[in-house]
Amino acid sequence: xxxxxxxxxxxxxxxxxxxxxxxxxxxxxxxxxxxxxxxxxxxxxxxxxxxxxxxxxxxxxxxxxxxxxxxxxxxxxxxxxxxxxxxxxxxxxxxxxxxxxxxxxxxxxxxxxxxxx
Numbered sequence: 001x002x003x004x005x006x007x008x009x010x011x012x013x014x015x016x017x018x019x020x021x022x023x024x025x026x027x028x029x030x031x032x033x034x035x036x037x038x039x040x041x042x043x044x045x046x047x048x049x050x051x052x053x054x055x056x057x058x059x060x061x062x063x064x065x066x067x068x069x070x071x072x073x074x075x076x077x078x079x080x081x082x083x084x085x086x087x088x089x090x091x092x093x094x095x096x097x098x099x100x101x102x103x104x105x106x107x108x109x110x111x112x113x114x115x116x117x
Contacts, residue, residue: 007045039063062116065109069101
């Protein structure tokens, strides 16, 4: 039980740190957010929970493939906001575009025979 609490606390600390730093400097908030801290924490938790380096390897490879469609969010959101759409609509459209890109990536990986589980 304490491991779950620790996971939640560390994850929350990272999110709060990004939000608080971004209030002072969007650049440094972005720098912290762009670090693969979530992935690093996931690798650590997965290895501690399973001791299985093959699972960590698979997670790492799958993260690589899914980072690519996630970039759509960071392209679409600023374009929509600069285009004058309000924040919530821009965020919704960006999230939908990102979800479509994820779906497309999964289809592409399947078509290319790239293994994922």
